[in-house]
Amino acid sequence: MGTEHTSTSDLWAGVDVGTQSLRVLLADDHGVVVGRGAGRLDSHRSGPVHEQDPEQWWQVLGQASREALANAEWTHPQPARLVRGLAICGTSGTFLLASDTAAPAKPLTPALMYDDGRAADDWTGPGQPSWPRAKLAWLAEHGSAPVRAGLTAGRVRLEHCPDFLAARLVGHPVATDWSHALKTGYDPAGQAWPAMSPVPSGVLPDVVRPGTLLGRIDAYGAAHTGFAAGTPVRAGMTDGCAAQIAAGALTLGSWNAVLGTTLVLKGVTEHRLNDPAGAVYSHRHPDHGWLPGGASSVGAGTLALRFPGANRARRDAAAARFEPAGGIVYPLTGRGERFPFVRPDAEAFEAGAFVDDDERYAATLQAVAYVEKLAYAHMRRIGARIDGPHYITGGGTRSRYWCQLRADVLGHELVLPANAEPAFGMAVLAAAGDDPLVTAAGRMIRPGTVVAPRPGATARFTHAYANFLDALVERDWIDAALADYAKNIPLVVTNGGVA
Known part of the structure; x- marks a missing residue:
């Protein structure tokens, strides 16, 4: 993992709760990762229902x-x-209902995952039917008798994944952060919850800035995790925002494109963007400004679908x-596209002829890069700056050819961060605290690897785009x-000149 550390530098812990695993990372004050731990998580799917067991989160x-802690490369006898x-991130929109009387909190529902679609047929309100606000209304009507009664009387508490774990660590209910609260319906501009009939306001947690002190690990939390009693637990952010922090895309005009199963783009703007198409939503920046983003339904996941077993x-x-x-x-x-345009009825298509599957594979890689380029054009059209550093993260970056192709199509230098793990982003947020x-980030995030467009390559793709x-x-x-705007957007000046 690296050279053993002998200093007594402070350490910071980041926790990332994903769909398939939970990861814990320890980093020192200079951003050097000194310890890692991980465990598997199980999901339960049935039709539109997607759930996890919150107690498994706690055990893992x-x-x-x-x-x-055991693997920490540190000479101190008690790292x-x-x-x-410590700060925790989770999947955006994952929540549960817990008793507001038991200590530690007792889950009254399984965790309803970010993509759980049980409310799709009933929801007509704001936001998407997979978001917590829609599913909260569904539980108020279709949940078990104890859940419905608890919601009506305000005797239950909504907890996002990090809220549940933080409360267990510190021994009392905690506030949520304005990042995890966004899809639950929180207004980050007005910094208030809207009325959510038929759900009483007491069901919803208080909301604080990411990095705010939520409490300190108590004896029970210390015995369970090995962290020292008294360790501060700070409010986190969603996993997408955590990856953005880890990449270092935190200044005006900078962006992070996560190419995983799907393509997610997140950046920084001074003002909150207004997107009439509804494809873009904005988190509030912990410092100032906004973190707009969107998630496409194209990405690296399409390669497994279209070219199973391929030698990449x-x-x-x-x-x-x-x-x-x-x-x-x-x-x-x-089925369906969410960003850079919203078309729930969209379906994959092919047009034109391919000489073989190799050309079809090439067209697929290029198409994802074209969607990425259109996404940047859409962001610029609604008022965002796109002239800052462009970071790229996610499993798709394992293909260095694809990274180069994306730089060529975009006509912009791309930066592969030194460490893009969401858990590392949470360690950075824990280190920042109220500051x-x-x-x-400037102290802990190290320079990445730059991928520059090849000379003349951007022009080569202009007609195909x-x-x-x-x-x-x-x-x-x-x-x-x-389309006309996207075709004529000015090329970006890079260190090598105009692409």
Whole structure:
């Protein structure tokens, strides 16, 4: 893991609760990772229902925390005593209902996951039917008798995943952060909960700035995790925001594109963006300004669907012969598109002819890059600056060819961060605490690897990108005005000149 540390530098703990695993990371005050622990999480799916067991979160948190401390490359005999703070991130929109009387809190429902769709047929309110506000209304009508009674009487408490774990650690209910609260219906501009009939306001937690002290680990939490009693627990952010912190995309005009199963774009603006199309939503920056973002339904997940068992390295080498490909694809991972345009009825398509599957593979890689370029155009069109650093993270960055292709298509240098783990982002947030996040980030985040556009490559894809946009216009997925804007957006100046 690296050279053993002999100093008594402060340590900071970050926890990332994902769909398949929970990870704990320890980093020193200079951003050096000194310990890691992880454990598997199980999900339960049935039709539109997607749930997890909150008690498993707690059990795995204990195991992973002890593993991280045991593996810490530190000569101090008790590294737990050097941990000065901890913060937790979770999947955006995952929550449960807990008793407001038991200590520690007793879950009254399973955790309803971020993509649970049980409310889809009933919800007509604001936001998406998979968001907590919709599912809270569903529980008020269709939940078990104790849940319905508790909601009516205000005797239950909504807790997002990090809230539940933080409360267990400190021994009392905690506030949530304004990042996890966003999809539950919290207004980050007015900094208030709206009326949510038929749910009483007492069901909803107080909301605080990320980094705020929530409490200190008590004896029970210390015995379970191995962290020292008295360790501060601070409010976190969602996993997407945590990855953005880890990448270092925290200053005006900077962006982080996460290419995982799907493509997620998050950036920084001075003012909250107004997107008439409804594709963009904005978290509030812990320091100042906003963190706008959107999630497309194209991404690396489409490769497993379209090319199962493919040798990616061989395919990448073959794809380089088709720049650009002769045909067009829109490689959705399922039905519907969310960003950079909203079309619930959208379905994957192909147009034109391909000589073989290698060219089809090349067209798929290029299509994801075209969607990314259109996303930046959409962001710029509604008022965002896109001239800052562009960071790229996610599993898709394991393909260095794809990273180069994206830089070529975008005409912009891309930066592969030194450490893009959401748990690392939470360690940085814990280190910042009440102070500016950018200060801790400047101290802890190390420079990444720059991928520059190849000379002349951006122009090589210009005509194919225009054809791609025209295909979207023909299907009425985007309007001609957006397509024209995206075709004519000024090229970005990089260190190598104008791409």
